[in-house]
Amino acid sequence: MASFPAQPSHSICSRGSVLVPGLASGSRFLTRTNLRASPAANAVAGGMSIGWDQRERINLISAPGNVLVEEDFWSQLDSDLYYWTKPLRPVQWYPGHIAKTEKELKGQLKLMDVVIEVRDARIPLSTSHPQMDAWLGNRKRILVLNREDMISTVDRNAWATYFSKQNIKVIFSNGQLGAGTLKLGRLAKELAASVNVRRREKGLLPRPVRAGIVGYPNVGKSSLVNRLLKRRMCPAAPRPGVTRELKWVRFGKDLELLDSPGILPMRISDQTAAIKLAICDDIGERSYDVADVAAILVQLLVKLPSVGPGPLYNRYKIDPEVIAGKPFIDKLSLQLFNGDSNQGAFRVLSDFRKGKFGWVALERPPR
Numbered sequence: 001m002a003s004f005p006a007q008p009s010h011s012i013c014s015r016g017s018v019l020v021p022g023l024a025s026g027s028r029f030l031t032r033t034n035l036r037a038s039p040a041a042n043a044v045a046g047g048m049s050i051g052w053d054q055r056e057r058i059n060l061i062s063a064p065g066n067v068l069v070e071e072d073f074w075s076q077l078d079s080d081l082y083y084w085t086k087p088l089r090p091v092q093w094y095p096g097h098i099a100k101t102e103k104e105l106k107g108q109l110k111l112m113d114v115v116i117e118v119r120d121a122r123i124p125l126s127t128s129h130p131q132m133d134a135w136l137g138n139r140k141r142i143l144v145l146n147r148e149d150m151i152s153t154v155d156r157n158a159w160a161t162y163f164s165k166q167n168i169k170v171i172f173s174n175g176q177l178g179a180g181t182l183k184l185g186r187l188a189k190e191l192a193a194s195v196n197v198r199r200r201e202k203g204l205l206p207r208p209v210r211a212g213i214v215g216y217p218n219v220g221k222s223s224l225v226n227r228l229l230k231r232r233m234c235p236a237a238p239r240p241g242v243t244r245e246l247k248w249v250r251f252g253k254d255l256e257l258l259d260s261p262g263i264l265p266m267r268i269s270d271q272t273a274a275i276k277l278a279i280c281d282d283i284g285e286r287s288y289d290v291a292d293v294a295a296i297l298v299q300l301l302v303k304l305p306s307v308g309p310g311p312l313y314n315r316y317k318i319d320p321e322v323i324a325g326k327p328f329i330d331k332l333s334l335q336l337f338n339g340d341s342n343q344g345a346f347r348v349l350s351d352f353r354k355g356k357f358g359w360v361a362l363e364r365p366p367r
Helices: 070-085 096-111 132-136 153-165 181-191 193-201 221-229 271-279 290-303 310-316 326-337 341-353
Strands: 017-019 032-034 114-120 140-146 170-173 209-215 247-251 255-259
Touching (some): 070 271, 096 209, 114 181, 140 153, 140 181, 140 221, 153 170, 170 181, 181 193, 181 209, 181 221, 181 255, 209 221, 221 255, 271 290, 290 310, 326 341
Parallel strands (some): 114 140, 140 170
Antiparallel strands (some): 017 032, 247 255
């Protein structure tokens, strides 16, 4: 296992307190919280070098007036992720069916009146395909942030405001329970209504609106289609790569939907995004080392203001502030699985995906 590169320390306030994120009413600003007493509050236990086998450095940014701005916190969190992932084997996944799908999808785009792009609400930026804008051009688009039940109201409001400022039509949905699907169907028909206006002007009969559903693997595209149709027309399962072929299905008399397999860039250059894809199960398991990903998840949860060390300790009776990252996974594996680190890592990832530590986004909108 690789170790974290050392990072510069940040401001420590007097009397054993540091600036840490606060949760009150989703405030934009972050408040001060006292640290647990320790021999050296501003040092890393075991030395100044950061490694999987050492306590994570307290790494926060202070703003003027002893206030930590939330945007700075999320920016610093991405910076931490960059250092944590840098020594690891790159996460890459591009099975053959994705290349085939991409080629077929480009051919079908000219038939679509509107495109429905589905992203994971926990990581909307990391599940944004870098070539999607170029493929769609001026074609009408609806953005769906699926799994809205897996993020907090504060997270949802932040993303709603962000996309509203960009004049992007966004719908929050829950493909498992069907929330947002009826609104999605209505909006797709409204955006493409001009199609049949033009057809009537040419003396042609109206036809159903054609909407293509696209997005990364396992973000819930097929589940949305099935919920819209109120029957299981497309294969869906909680793992990437289940849908392998493009499939047109009819929704009533007025709407046709194209369900497509998940698409990924051939090479993921942003490895912080790749780790988030792995944590959220939006990329194939063969593409990453599960123990590395689970160790990073533990350290992410400890830092996140809406989680912190409490839920991890309460669930596993291991203090993540004393042994974070890889040692945490190793100790959990010894307790539950006779030292099998893969099973221990899968347990932590599975618990996160099931909301055992609460529902929380791993990204917030950029400035």
